[in-house]
Amino acid sequence: xxxxxxxxxxxxxxxxxxxxxxxxxxxxxxxxxxxxxxxxxxxxxxxxxxxxxxxxxxxxxxxxxxxxxxxxxxxxxxxxxxxxxxxxxxxxxxxxxxxxxxxxxxxxxxxxxxxxxxxxxxxxxxxxxxxxxxxxxxxxxxxxxxxxxxxxxxxxxxxxxxxxxxxxxxxxxxxxxxxxxxxxxxxxxxxxxxxxxxxxxxxxxxxxxxxxxxxxxxxxxxxxxxxxxxxxxxxxxxxxxxxxxxxxxxxxxxxxxxxxxxxxxxxxxxxxxxxxxxxxxxxxxxxxxxxxxxxxxxxxxxxxxxxxxxxxxxxxxxxxxxxxxxxxxxxxxxxxxxxxxxxxxxxxxxxxxxxxxxxxxxxxxxxxxxxxxxxxxxxxxxxxxxxxx
Amino acid sequence: xxxxxxxxxxxxxxxxxxxxxxxxxxxxxxxxxxxxxxxxxxxxxxxxxxxxxxxxxxxxxxxxxxxxxxxxxxxxxxxxxxxxxxxxxxxxxxxxxxxxxxxxxxxxxxxxxxxxxxxxxxxxxxxxxxxxxxxxxxxxxxxxxxxxxxxxxxxxxxxxxxxxxxxxxxxxxxxxxxxxxxxxxxxxxxxxxxxxxxxxxxxxxxxxxxxxxxxxxxxxxxxxxxxxxxxxxxxxxxxxxxxxxxxxxxxxxxxxxxxxxxxxxxxxxxxx
Numbered sequence: 001x002x003x004x005x006x007x008x009x010x011x012x013x014x015x016x017x018x019x020x021x022x023x024x025x026x027x028x029x030x031x032x033x034x035x036x037x038x039x040x041x042x043x044x045x046x047x048x049x050x051x052x053x054x055x056x057x058x059x060x061x062x063x064x065x066x067x068x069x070x071x072x073x074x075x076x077x078x079x080x081x082x083x084x085x086x087x088x089x090x091x092x093x094x095x096x097x098x099x100x101x102x103x104x105x106x107x108x109x110x111x112x113x114x115x116x117x118x119x120x121x122x123x124x125x126x127x128x129x130x131x132x133x134x135x136x137x138x139x140x141x142x143x144x145x146x147x148x149x150x151x152x153x154x155x156x157x158x159x160x161x162x163x164x165x166x167x168x169x170x171x172x173x174x175x176x177x178x179x180x181x182x183x184x185x186x187x188x189x190x191x192x193x194x195x196x197x198x199x200x201x202x203x204x205x206x207x208x209x210x211x212x213x214x215x216x217x218x219x220x221x222x223x224x225x226x227x228x229x230x231x232x233x234x235x236x237x238x239x240x241x242x243x244x245x246x247x248x249x250x251x252x253x254x255x256x257x258x259x260x261x262x263x264x265x266x267x268x269x270x271x272x273x274x275x276x277x278x279x280x281x282x283x284x285x286x287x288x289x290x291x292x293x294x295x296x297x298x299x300x301x302x303x304x305x306x307x308x309x310x311x312x313x314x315x316x317x318x319x320x321x322x323x324x325x326x327x328x329x330x331x332x333x334x335x336x337x338x339x340x341x342x343x344x345x346x347x348x349x350x351x352x353x354x355x356x357x358x359x360x361x362x363x364x365x366x367x368x369x370x371x372x373x374x375x376x377x378x379x380x381x382x383x384x385x386x387x388x389x
Numbered sequence: 390x391x392x393x394x395x396x397x398x399x400x401x402x403x404x405x406x407x408x409x410x411x412x413x414x415x416x417x418x419x420x421x422x423x424x425x426x427x428x429x430x431x432x433x434x435x436x437x438x439x440x441x442x443x444x445x446x447x448x449x450x451x452x453x454x455x456x457x458x459x460x461x462x463x464x465x466x467x468x469x470x471x472x473x474x475x476x477x478x479x480x481x482x483x484x485x486x487x488x489x490x491x492x493x494x495x496x497x498x499x500x501x502x503x504x505x506x507x508x509x510x511x512x513x514x515x516x517x518x519x520x521x522x523x524x525x526x527x528x529x530x531x532x533x534x535x536x537x538x539x540x541x542x543x544x545x546x547x548x549x550x551x552x553x554x555x556x557x558x559x560x561x562x563x564x565x566x567x568x569x570x571x572x573x574x575x576x577x578x579x580x581x582x583x584x585x586x587x588x589x590x591x592x593x594x595x596x597x598x599x600x601x602x603x604x605x606x607x608x609x610x611x612x613x614x615x616x617x618x619x620x621x622x623x624x625x626x627x628x629x630x631x632x633x634x635x636x637x638x639x640x641x642x643x644x645x646x647x648x649x650x651x652x653x654x655x656x657x658x659x660x661x
Contacts (some may be wrong), residue, residue: 001529014498014525016448018575021552159454165445172447177576179552276498276525277445289467290503291444 005193010309013192014276022179027194029099046090051080057213062340067360069367074210076374081116083375084234089116091202092185097124101183104128107171109164110301111143113187118150129153131171133162136300142379161294164304168278188231189308192279196308203237211241226251227372228351230302232311234374253355255297256324264296268307269315269322282309298327299347329354335387346375391544392491392519393567397602407625408658410632411438413456414473415465427480428647432654436491441470443497448524450579452630471516478517493520510537520567522546548572551591555598562599571595572607579630580610589621596622
């Protein structure tokens with residue numbers, strides 16, 4: 001490998017031998033194209049005219065009033081596809097196209113990454129297949145339909161907890177068998193090197209735009225940047241640009257599910273220990289033998305026992321603080337933002353909103369918070385129908 | 390000198406090759422698994438590959454995944470697995486000539502890391518393990534375990550696959566002890582009826598770039614395939630899913646399970 005594969009001691013490439021050559025090929029292509037003018041012109045054109053970048057940074061006036069300080073929402077929910085996942089799918093999809101790959105596979109939890117992959121498969125005319133746990137297929141039906149409409153084959157995964165973890169296992173197995181012609185379009189900043197680096201590269205636009213936008217409106221940097229963390233791609237995407245700004249406090253919000261003291265949560269950085277899962281060393285929810293635990297979150301996109309290795313690094317060096325929010329608090333935030341701003345957040349992003357509202361109570365009214373509103377909540381409506389009955 | 394060196398030297402002199410069955414420890418439960426593995430030794434296995442069940446075995450196909458699940462469902466812990474190996478070691482020493490049966494451990498990285506690498510290797514050594522292969526640990530990450538392997542005199546085994554370049558095979562040969570585990574197919578473990586035509590050429594390529602004995606695994610399920618890989622120059626054949634399938638097929642009839650294991654291994658061992 002030519003690039004650094006680790007973040008401190010975290011990361012690496014813990015994969016079966018078969019995949020090493022494919023990861024090397026992917027890294028080489030990434031190095032070749034990441035600064036290539038033609039590649040970037042094409043990507044930037046797509047980000048702007050296909051996906052709708054830049055996304056707005058919206059001052060949420062009524063929410064701010066309730067919170068008691070200034071809250072801005074980075075509107076990744078307005079990106080084509082309805083979540084930040086499109087940034088990465090376009091970037092990696094274009095890499096796949098430049099590499100001449102004939103088939104793209106992906107895993108998905110909430111279905112946002114799957115839907116983004118389905119869209120770019122249609123856009124580039126490349127065959128796509130998405131692995132999705134059967135439990136997630138049940139609770140994110142709308143996204144399954146979107147994927148199918150775009151021509152993607154959705155493969156139901158019945159093993160393990162039938163969620164994101166198991167979808168990744170199955171996608172990895174498929175890739176091992178079809179490594180010569182298949183591109184694995186990984187959806188988050190986890191997985192083996194070079195994925196954490198590549199996904200960050202394509203997601204860091206979120207933070208770059210946010211910084212420019214907040215400097216334009218507030219003439220200063222924010223006091224806090226808050227994002228939800230499952231695998232952690234939207235969080236890395238918005239945090240990266242602020243890492244060197246030591247006065248900007250960065251907070252990742254994990255799913256506490258039924259509570260951190262139950263066994264039904266997905267708060268990997270809060271409750272996990274260091275281990276090796278899905279190709280990288282990172283914090284993992286595991287038992288005393290090292291068997292991976294099943295997780296729970298109301299939001300499928302955060303229901304994962306691992307986390308991106310850079311988050312583990314940022315936790316250990318204390319640059320980012322990782323907090324957690326329960327299912328109930330997230331559902332309340334989902335309702336609140338819909339009611340006071342007319343913006344329906346994804347259940348994943350609702351965790352970030354819920355934490356920001358808690359935090360805001362302790363802050364002066366002139367403090368500025370940016371929340372990464374990583375996705376919209378249309379996909380969750382069916383699951384949240386009880387709120388309006 | 391490791392047990393593998395002695396075994397392969399002896400087989401070479403006899404113009405024979407190694408037949409190595411694979412089992413998941415504790416599949417479907419501790420006692421049955423113990424009886425099955427002892428039966429495999431009685432039936433003439435030259436060495437054993439024993440797997441530690443893992444919750445997320447990404448290199449394994451459906452048959453081994455199901456075996457892992459059966460073992461975990463019967464509450465097999467890593468401590469139990471080492472106790473199991475110690476029992477097998479004791480049994481093998483009693484009945485095989487010159488205490489020669491090498492026992493290989495096949496494991497996923499997280500189980501090693503969580504126990505603590507040095508402790509894992511020293512516990513393995515105490516139990517009687519001769520080699521360790523970590524399915525999701527390529528050369529790039531092997532720095533994590535190589536010292537522990539050396540300190541505890543355990544042979545570290547690596548996979549070579551069709552995607553490994555000649556340079557890489559040489560590098561793997563340099564860091565490996567005991568034997569090289571050649572993966573015959575692109576894919577996860579599991580019996581294949583259409584054995585890849587390139588296997589012979591691949592085995593020759595590995596032999597040309599290595600000095601250690603080469604054992605072929607993944608996808609081998611019958612005698613013709615064993616003959617094919619031996620004719621191409623392999624020193625041994627490792628059969629996993631086809632053996633584990635015999636357990637799965639006979640969960641309700643343990644006597645038949647043992648009969649099937651015995652006849653399968655005896656058949657595979659018969660020289661043509």
